[in-house]
Amino acid sequence: MLKQxxxxxxxxxxxxxxxxxxxxxxxxxxxDTAAVPTTTEGGITATPTADPNAAVAQPGAETPAAPTGPTxxxxxxxxxxxxxxxxxxxxxxxxxxFKNTGKEPLVISNAKGSCGCTVPxxxxxxxAPGASGKIKVEFDSKGKSGPNSKQVTITANTDPPQSIIYIxxxxxxxxxxxxxxxxxxxxxxxxx
Numbered sequence: 001m002l003k004q005x006x007x008x009x010x011x012x013x014x015x016x017x018x019x020x021x022x023x024x025x026x027x028x029x030x031x032d033t034a035a036v037p038t039t040t041e042g043g044i045t046a047t048p049t050a051d052p053n054a055a056v057a058q059p060g061a062e063t064p065a066a067p068t069g070p071t072x073x074x075x076x077x078x079x080x081x082x083x084x085x086x087x088x089x090x091x092x093x094x095x096x097x098f099k100n101t102g103k104e105p106l107v108i109s110n111a112k113g114s115c116g117c118t119v120p121x122x123x124x125x126x127x128a129p130g131a132s133g134k135i136k137v138e139f140d141s142k143g144k145s146g147p148n149s150k151q152v153t154i155t156a157n158t159d160p161p162q163s164i165i166y167i168x169x170x171x172x173x174x175x176x177x178x179x180x181x182x183x184x185x186x187x188x189x190x191x192x
Contacts, residue, residue, distance in 0.1 A: 065159030067109045072102025072129070074158050076165065081137075083169035089142045095134045096165050100127045102158075110155040111135060116168065117142070118150040137167050143171035 058131035076098045083092040100106040113119055121136040137152055149168035155161055 001111055027153070038107055065109070066155055067107040067157040069107075069157060071157050071159045072100055072106050073097050073105040074106055074156060074161070074163065075101045079164070080166040080168070083139070083167065085172055086141055087169045088171050088173045092139045092141065092167070092169070093136060094167060095136050097132060099132045099147040100129050103129050103131065106133075106156060106158070108133075108135075108154060109154045112153050112155075114139070114151045114153075116150060117144065120152045120154075122154070135165065137165070139167050141171045144171040146171060 020034055023182070081094040083094065086092055105128055108122045109125050110122075111120035111122040117140045119138050119140075121138075123133045123135075127133045135152070135154065139148070139150060141148070144188065147168070147170055149166060152165050152167070154163045154165065156163070
């Protein structure tokens with residue numbers, strides 16, 4: 001009975017699966033899944049995930065809470081930027097312009113890149129209705145090659161509370177770095 005009680009206390013949270021910095025060619029956008037609360041033995045309510053493959057929240061990895069209070073709307077001039085081709089190791093920066101198109105001050109509580117190679121900067125002060133702001137995103141291509149698509153999730157007092165912007169392009173790897181080094185103690189083959 002105690003074991004069932006402990007299992008009943010477990011609440012599973014789903015979070016958007018974010019790709020790691022290991023390049024797999026493109027990040028995948030997570031889809032929202034609706035979870036239906038169920039009551040277990042003893043009256044404990046648990047919320048199962050609709051997708052058994054969905055990521056489970058780890059301590060410190062929770063989705064930031066949206067600011068409380070009245071909601072507003074934010075509109076981006078563009079939500080995707082293609083930086084074209086860059087050499088591995090180059091850093092690419094882009095500013096995404098947005099406007100508070102609602103009737104309440106816009107408060108951005110967080111902006112998070114899909115991996116450590118994508119770092120956003122956002123305004124910390126409220127944006128008045130009708131005013132504009134910028135979110136600067138820097139992508140570091142060090143250690144990357146091939147097509148890359150990264151996302152930045154913005155959490156604000158909007159409905160829905162998260163908005164996503166993308167930065168993508170091709171990273172041309174260093175061919176010298178890809179060449180295998182000769183084996184230690186070995187000699188190059190001699191021409192005959």
